[in-house]
Each structure stands twice: as structure tokens, then as C-alpha cells.
Amino acid sequence: xxxxxxGLDLTRQGAQRLRVAVAPEALPTLLNLLEGRAGxxxxxxxxxxxxxxxxxxxxVYHLWSYETRVLVSAHVFIHRTPGRFVxxxxxxxxxxxxxxxxxxxxxxxxxxxxxxxxxILTEWTGPPPMxxxxxxxDYVNDFFEWNDYHPQWLEDIEKKGGGLI
Amino acid sequence: MYFxxxxxxxxxxxxxxVRLKGDEVLKAEADGxxxxxxxxxxxxxxxxIQNVALVPRICxxxxxxxxxxxxxxxxxxxxxxxxxxxxxxxxxxxxxxxxAAHLFMVGGHAATLGLYTNMFWGVALxxxxxDRFEELTGGRIYHMxxxxxxxxxxxxxxxxxxxxxxxxxIERRLPDYDDLFFDNAVVVRRTRGIGTLTQAEALAWGxxxxxxxxxxxxxxxxxxxxxLVYDRLAFDIPTEREGDALAxxxxxxxxxxxxxxxxRQVIGHLPGITGPVRCPLPNPLAWNLPAGDVxxxxxxxxxxxxxxxxxxxxxxxxxxxxxxxxxxxxxQVLERLCVGARLEDVAQIMFSLDACPxxxxx
Numbered sequence: 001x002x003x004x005x006x007g008l009d010l011t012r013q014g015a016q017r018l019r020v021a022v023a024p025e026a027l028p029t030l031l032n033l034l035e036g037r038a039g040x041x042x043x044x045x046x047x048x049x050x051x052x053x054x055x056x057x058x059x060v061y062h063l064w065s066y067e068t069r070v071l072v073s074a075h076v077f078i079h080r081t082p083g084r085f086v087x088x089x090x091x092x093x094x095x096x097x098x099x100x101x102x103x104x105x106x107x108x109x110x111x112x113x114x115x116x117x118x119x120i121l122t123e124w125t126g127p128p129p130m131x132x133x134x135x136x137x138d139y140v141n142d143f144f145e146w147n148d149y150h151p152q153w154l155e156d157i158e159k160k161g162g163g164l165i
Numbered sequence: 166m167y168f169x170x171x172x173x174x175x176x177x178x179x180x181x182x183v184r185l186k187g188d189e190v191l192k193a194e195a196d197g198x199x200x201x202x203x204x205x206x207x208x209x210x211x212x213x214i215q216n217v218a219l220v221p222r223i224c225x226x227x228x229x230x231x232x233x234x235x236x237x238x239x240x241x242x243x244x245x246x247x248x249x250x251x252x253x254x255x256x257x258x259x260x261x262x263x264x265a266a267h268l269f270m271v272g273g274h275a276a277t278l279g280l281y282t283n284m285f286w287g288v289a290l291x292x293x294x295x296d297r298f299e300e301l302t303g304g305r306i307y308h309m310x311x312x313x314x315x316x317x318x319x320x321x322x323x324x325x326x327x328x329x330x331x332x333x334x335i336e337r338r339l340p341d342y343d344d345l346f347f348d349n350a351v352v353v354r355r356t357r358g359i360g361t362l363t364q365a366e367a368l369a370w371g372x373x374x375x376x377x378x379x380x381x382x383x384x385x386x387x388x389x390x391x392x393l394v395y396d397r398l399a400f401d402i403p404t405e406r407e408g409d410a411l412a413x414x415x416x417x418x419x420x421x422x423x424x425x426x427x428x429r430q431v432i433g434h435l436p437g438i439t440g441p442v443r444c445p446l447p448n449p450l451a452w453n454l455p456a457g458d459v460x461x462x463x464x465x466x467x468x469x470x471x472x473x474x475x476x477x478x479x480x481x482x483x484x485x486x487x488x489x490x491x492x493x494x495x496x497q498v499l500e501r502l503c504v505g506a507r508l509e510d511v512a513q514i515m516f517s518l519d520a521c522p523x524x525x526x527x
Contacts (some may be wrong), residue, residue, distance in 0.1 A: 016390055017460075041368050042463070043247030047473040060473060062460050062488075066368075069389055073460055077244055097496050099264040119496075128376075129206060136206060146409035 004073045007062045020074045024085065028074050031061065041068030045087075046098035046104045050132045057108055061088070078108075087112035103131035168511055170199045175249025179495065179522035182514070185508060193503035193511070195496045200526040207486045213239055213313065214449035216482065221307040223487060224521050229262035230465035232311040237392065238461040238474040239313040242454045244511045250391045251315035253444045258301070259393075259463075260424040261328075264335065265294045265415040266466035267424075270519045274311075274414055275346050277512040278355050283346050290338060293331045300324065306382070315443025332425050339408045339421065347418055356411035360502040363408055366374075371493040372503065374415040374468025376518055380408035386464035400427050400517060408471035410510075410517035417519075453480050465477050467491060467519045496525060 007028070009021035022030050029105055034040035044062040051058060054077075060076040078085050087110040088095045099110040107128035118124065126143075127134055157163055169180035178199035184192040206224055210215045220235045233255055240247060247255075247417070253498025271323035293499060295305040302308035310317050346352050362372060364380040377384060383402040387395040403419030405412035446452070454480040463470045466492025475484040501515050 004502050025298070042373075043371060044460075044469060045471055045473065045486065045492075047460075047484070047486040047488075049458075049484045060458070060460075062471065064390075066384065070459065071263070071462070091496065092371075094493055097492055101492075119196075122196075122198055136203075136210065137416050138478065 004100045009064065010066070016070050018070055018072045020072055022074050022076055024076050024078055025101060027061070028088060028091065030074060030084060031063070031088055034063055037089060039063050040065045040072065042066065042097075043075060043092035044071070045096045046095060046102065048102040048108060048130075049075075049105060050080070050130065052080065052132050057083055057106065059102075059108075085110055087113055087114075093145065104128065168508075169196075169198075172512075174499045179259055179520075179526075181499065181503065181511060182203065183503065183508065183511065185493065186477075188504050188508045189374075190508060190511065192501045193500045195500055195525075197496075197522060197526045202523065202526060204527045205485050207485060208482050210481065211223075212480055213452055213454060214446075214483065216485075217312050218307075219311050221309060223523055223527055224465075224467075224489065225306060225468045225523065226521065227262050227266035228307055229311070230463045230470050231487075232308065233259060233393075234461050234463040234470055234472045236311045236313045236474045237463075238459050239454065241459040242457055242474060242476050243462060244455075245444055246445075247315050247393075248441045248444060249394070250438045253431055253435050253438055253443060254316050255311055256393050256395065256398070257328075257428060258298075258308070258316075258433070260427050260431070261294050261297065264421050264424045264428075264467045265291045266519075267421050268335075269296075270292050270466070270516065271342070271414055271417055274356075274410070274513060274516040275352070277516050278352060279348065279488050280349075280352065283342065284339070285337070286345075290335055293334060297324070297328050299373065301328070303357065314446050316443070317443075319442045320435075325435060328428065329432050332428055335421070336425055339418075342418070347415060353411060356513065356517070357407070357409060359410040359510050360413075360506065360517055361407065361409040361503065362498075366501075367408065370498050372468070372498055373490050373493070373521075374464065374466070374496060375420060376413055376468060376498075377407045378402065379416045380413040381406045383397070384467060386462055390462060392461075392463065393523065398427050398430050400424075408495055408515055413517045413519075420466075427458065451480065455476055463488060465522055467524075469525075470493065487524070487527050489521065489527065491521040491524035494518040495520035495522055 007023045007026055011019040013019050040063040042064040044064050047060040049058040056077045057080055059076045060080050063072045087099055099113040100115055101107050105128055147165050166183050167180055168183050170178050181195040181198040189527050193253050212459035220231040224230050243248040268291045275283030299305045302310040362380055367377050367380045381404055385402045400423045403416050405415050454476040456476055458475040460473045471488035473486040475482040503511055
């Protein structure tokens with residue numbers, strides 16, 4: 001069936017795994033085809049990978065068919081700047097959550113996605129934290145002041161010969 | 166009104182913003198982000214082997230599938246072959262964890278209805294399993310027992326006999342749960358028709374696991390996309406048709422019995438399977454996995470658990486994406502099922518979905 005579509009690179013990775021590399025503009029068509037012709041009703045996940053050296057994001061759509069019992073992983077590469085892609089919420093409702101999550105964590109904008117409001121990071125003002133450029137330790141050192149923790153009650157205990165081990 | 170994050174009826178640190186008219190919910194919005202964890206980012210900073218200590222913490226009630234799925238993803242990337250004995254032991258701890266999680270969850274569900282006895286019983290029975298986990302792994306909740314290539318150590322002497330006694334005790338107590346909860350007329354009236362999902366809705370909304378099976382679809386990854394030695398074990402896939410809170414609880418009740426059945430088969434087989442419990446690993450402190458990506462999936466007690474793991478050929482994961490079943494159940498599904506419900510049923514809808522906030526806030 002997938003041979004009918006141009007621009008697909010198929011790799012079988014076991015009896016129940018199929019990897020598909022697909023051009024970004026062909027992804028919605030692929031999802032529609034898989035859903036309508038082979039029962040790929042279940043969007044298991046959308047994963048995003050940051051590849052700053054290539055200036056690309058890789059989006060991976062994991063789809064499962066209750067009919068053929070094969071897991072298809074469709075890989076799409078998009079430009080990192082501006083990082084925009086089309087939503088597939090109209091094909092798979094679960095995409096709404098994954099697109100919101102990827103928008104929040106990587107900054108990718110999914111046009112047509114139903115809800116792009118912050119979910120986990122409602123009080124966050126920094127850059128999208130799952131980007132490779134975001135260094136957790138540096139952020140903590142810049143954002144917080146380190147203090148030696150030595151309260152009065154601990155001093156009192158130490159005077160009596162006790163203290164933290 | 167904020168339902169949570171500090172509320173006895175909410176699971177974990179989580180909130181639901183509900184708009185009410187009287188006690189009827191007009192709109193519900195899930196609100197995560199209270200856990201402050203960032204596992205996926207942390208995993209990119211740690212060696213492949215170090216993440217073994219991190220992954221079980223993603224889900225407190227059912228940590229073993231996290232360990233197993235991560236380890237399997239690493240094994241797929243590295244081309245490691247898990248010895249047969251270790252595969253049977255992994256099935257054993259997975260099913261022990263499933264029973265513990267279901268006991269915990271059904272007890273929690275009962276508590277949302279004001280029936281605390283069931284919760285205390287569930288926690289007490291779970292303790293028996295936690296004792297066995299402690300004996301086997303040294304940890305009661307976070308075992309860090311499943312490592313890439315196998316498991317950390319073999320079973321202590323006499324372990325299987327003690328596990329069999331625990332299973333007998335759980336089985337002996339299950340009728341008490343029927344009397345108190347599943348056949349209780351008040352519970353049936355409070356749970357029937359609450360948070361109802363049709364099978365079509367469940368499939369469209371990405372529902373998996375017991376919640377999907379409660380709508381009549383006999384689908385289980387252990388059967389349909391088998392891993393470890395599940396294809397050599399006999400067990401049924403319990404289903405219900407109604408798709409409501411009661412049906413979801415009944416599926417879990419039936420799954421406890423199926424897990425006991427699986428564990429008894431493991432107890433029967435395991436003594437006859439000898440050999441190592443893990444394959445040789447390279448120096449874990451200087452271990453580069455080949456570049457590539459894999460998606461490993463497990464049927465956890467809550468549904469489909471997936472780990473998408475990417476290696477760039479280095480000593481640490483380049484990317485780990487954890488797809489917990491609650492990514493669906495605790496957000497879009499919960500929001501939809503709460504609409505039209507009474508405020509007093511919001512907590513039981515969440516518990517009946519077995520939503521685990523750390524799987525969302527990861």
C-alpha cells in the first residue's frame with residue numbers, strides 16, 4: 001500500500017516494526033492513508049528530537065494498527081528555525097496533547113493545533129528547556145543564588161556535639 | 166474552581182480546573198506541572214547505566230514497567246540478548262508490580278467514594294508484595310532491579326515459595342473485596358454510568374490498557390505485540406462492555422487474577438531454567454551505544470507505556486521520550502469525561518482511569 005506514495009523510504013525493523021522516512025508535506029497524507037486503508041487508528045506518540053548541528057527538528061509519529069498489528073514510526077525533518085509544522089489533530093485527537101507538549105518543551109509551532117497554552121511550565125520565563133542549547137546546570141547557577149545552609153538550630157545542636165553527618 | 170493540587174481526591178500533585186453550575190461540571194481543564202522533575206532532560210545528562218536509577222521514579226505505583234521498557238530500549242539499540250532466565254524473572258516482577266498497582270488503585274478508587282476500608286486493605290495486601298520486592302531487590306518501591314542485559318541479581322533461596330504464599334493470600338482475600346466493593350450495592354450505584362467511554366471514543370482518544378478493555382476491546386500488548394516470554398504464557402484478556410468507572414474497576418479486579426495465574430506459571434517454570442541472569446556488558450562508565458533510535462512498548466498496569474530512545478553513538482542518550490498511558494488518560498480523556506459529571510464524581514473518574522500525573526509531568 002505504501003508503495004503507492006512517492007517519497008517514502010521504508011525500512012522493516014522486525015515483524016511488527018516499520019520505519020518510514022517521509023517528506024514533511026506528505027505526512028498528513030500518509031497518516032490519512034494509514035488510517036483509512038490499514039486501520040492505523042492509534043497515534044501512540046509524537047516524539048521530537050533536536051538536532052542543532054543540522055539545524056533541524058526530527059518529529060517521529062508512532063502509529064499502531066489494530067488490524068495489521070504493525071507499529072509504524074514515521075520520521076519527518078523540519079527546519080529548526082522557525083520550527084513550524086502542521087497539526088494532525090484533525091486526523092488523530094491524541095496529537096493535541098503531544099503537539100502542546102512539544103510546543104512547550106521545544107518551541108515548535110503546530111499550525112491548527114487546538115491548544116498551545118503552557119501546561120507544565122506555566123510560570124516559566126526561560127527558553128524551551130528541552131532544546132539542546134538549554135544547559136540545565138548553567139540555568140540553575142545563573143538563576144538561583146547558592147547559600148550555605150547553616151541555620152541557628154543546627155549551630156545549637158553542634159554546640160552540644162551533634163550535627164549533620 | 167481548583168480541584169487540587171492539594172486535595173485528598175486528586176492523584177499525585179495535579180489539579181483540574183472545573184467550571185461548575187451547581188454541582189455539575191460544565192468544563193474541566195487538566196493542570197499539570199506541580200512535580201518539578203524533568204526526567205527526560207536529566208536522562209540526557211546521565212550515562213546509559215545511570216538512568217537505571219532514574220526511570221522507576223517516573224511512576225510510583227507501578228515502577229517496574231519503566232525499568233523494563235528503558236532496559237529493553239537500550240538492549241535494542243545495543244543489540245544485547247537478555248538470557249532466558251532473566252526474561253522469566255522480568256515477567257515475574259512485572260506481574261508483581263501489576264498486582265500491587267491494581268490493589269493500590271482499586272483501593273484509591275474506593276476511597277474517593279468514602280470507602281476507606283478497601284483502601285487500607287489494598288495497601289496492606291500490597292505490602293506483602295513490597296516485602297517480596299525488598300527481599301529480591303533491596304528496595305520496596307524503586308527497585309532498580311532490571312538493568313540493560315538482564316536483572317541485577319538472581320533470586321534468593323526459597324523466594325518462589327514465599328511469593329507463592331503471598332499469591333495464595335491475595336487470592337484468598339479477593340472475595341472480601343467483592344463483598345466490600347465490587348458487589349456492594351452502594352458502590353455499584355455510585356460507579357455505574359460514571360465517566361462512561363464508548364469503544365469508538367476510547368480508540369479515537371488514544372485510550373489504552375484496562376480503560377480500553379473496559380469498553381469491550383480485548384487488546385493487550387502482551388498478546389498482540391509480545392515481549393519477553395509472554396507468548397509462552399497462558400492468560401486471558403478480561404473485558405467489560407460498559408466503559409464506565411465500574412467496568413474499569415472490574416477489569417482490574419479480573420486482571421489481578423490473571424496476573425496471579427501468570428505468576429504461578431512463572432513459579433512452575435523458573436526452577437527449570439538455569440543460566441545467567443544478565444549478559445556481559447562493556448564497562449558501563451565508557452559505554453557508547455551505536456547511533457540509532459528505537460521505540461519500546463510495554464503493557465503497564467495503566468496501559469501502553471512507550472520509550473522512544475535516540476542514541477547519537479555517545480555514552481549518554483541523545484533523547485528519551487517517555488509516553489506514559491496517563492499522557493492521554495490524565496489530560497484529554499479526563500477533561501472530556503468530567504464534563505457533565507457531578508463534582509463529587511470528579512475524583513473517582515480520575516482514579517477509575519488510573520491516571521498517574523508523573524507520567525505527564527516527566
